Amino acid sequence: MLAISGGKVFTVAGKVLDPGVVLIEKQKIADVYAGNQVPAGAAVVDATGLVVMPGFIDAHCHVGIAEEIYREEGDDTNEYTDPVTPQLRAVDAVNPADLGFRDALSGGVTTLVTGPGSANVLGGEMLAVKTSGTVIDQMILRRPAGIKAALGENPKRSYGRDKKAPATRMAAAALLREALARALDYRRKLENAAAGRGEKPDRDLKSEALLPVLRREIPLRVHAHRADDIMTAVRIATEFDLRLIIEHCTEGYLVADQLAARGVMAVVGPIITNRAKVELQGVTLENARVLAGAGVPLAVMTDHPVVPVQYLALSAGLAMRGGLPEEQALRAITIDAARILGLEQRLGSLEPGKDADIVLLDGHPFDTRTMVIKVFISGEAVWEK
Structure with a gap:
């Protein structure tokens, strides 16, 4: 299991979670919740200070x-x-x-x-x-x-x-x-x-x-x-x-x-x-x-x-x-x-059961200064700045 933890999570499906955790298992989103607690044994991607969004x-x-x-x-x-x-x-x-x-x-x-x-x-x-x-x-x-x-x-x-x-x-x-x-x-x-x-x-x-x-x-x-x-x-x-x-x-x-x-x-x-x-x-x-x-x-x-x-x-x-x-x-x-x-x-949204296509950014996506920091597709890291 992979946990993206500590970021400002735009689920698109509901509230913005700040901070929030996105759990990934077997290419899918397993859970999304507020806070920064992660399950024991999960690999952690520290997203503190970052925006976490669906791809x-x-x-x-x-x-x-x-x-x-x-x-x-x-x-x-x-x-x-x-x-x-x-x-x-x-x-x-x-x-x-x-x-x-x-x-x-x-x-x-x-x-x-x-x-x-x-x-x-x-x-x-x-x-x-x-x-x-x-x-x-x-x-x-x-x-x-x-x-x-x-x-x-x-x-x-x-x-x-x-x-x-x-x-x-x-x-x-x-x-x-x-x-x-x-x-x-x-x-x-x-x-x-x-x-x-x-x-x-x-x-x-x-x-x-x-x-x-x-x-x-x-x-x-x-x-x-x-x-x-x-x-x-x-x-x-x-x-x-x-x-x-x-x-x-x-x-x-x-x-x-x-x-x-x-x-x-x-x-x-x-x-x-x-x-x-x-x-x-x-x-x-x-x-x-x-x-x-x-x-x-x-x-x-x-x-x-x-x-x-x-x-x-x-x-x-x-x-x-x-x-x-x-x-x-x-x-x-x-x-x-x-x-x-x-x-x-x-x-299109960060919800359990959906493909773990996730983007980490260092700011709001509409800010011209914002950079994409890391990209996951089906739970796999495929791009990193």
Whole structure:
């Protein structure tokens, strides 16, 4: 048994314990309680003067698939040859040796979601992984963590310049609908064949990848900045009865009531950015506050390498400048992020039974002076300053 003792423990699930003890046994949190008494025989990590928190969760980035240092050699984010590629799997492209994983640990990020970029209307599977390991298959928490889709300027720019669809927003929406309708037809043929009412269709990997989306087992995660693109995603999700996450959601504050009414979730960011393209004209730090105030479940992302993954906590801190309450800002990179990923039973708070993914810091995570001192994943020390 390992005891992290004497620190200021932000459980996220309840009160701050100062001082508090976190007990770890067999890769899991065994207990969390106030004080500094530890069981006899336990190995002790002295956290006196430190903040103890659950590991941070970056709900949207491209670590390992847009590799640090490299340019085109290590960039596998976008398959520019076909605008509809839901069958692509991030697990086949993520390099666990990417320096971005080390950067994540240095910033206290113990879980992240990585995957395709936004050049394609349907880009492929996204992947939730722990940030320590040498074989990606052994780092996986959830596969897939959703199917990536994109609306707005990126698919238009990627294909329209070559006189290919989508050259307009209408075409992007039509291609998305077409792929979903084809997958529905494929599902119907499979069901009929299983019931003896026809022959089994030839395997269709594109449609097969969308079946879990149609069954609401995983969300469709749609890149959308402008309010009109966000509402197009909502319209299509309603039409096909899909679970929907809006990625970026830059102008979500303009339609926050609509998103809340339809149970749409948002992964907001990158927060540390300028108006790098026309779709970011309406960017504001108040976005997260408005979305949260309307009741939209949200997480904060870095979109690494757009913002380096180690600045996830600072990104959430900046959302506070826009009015997001401190508690919600902390939750946006811990338990609320875990909830959006469907991993809240394992991650996001310091509670008995959860994975022992724990970060020790020398100050509050939103203070720019704060340094990450030590990181544990599944109870194992994986990074130390």
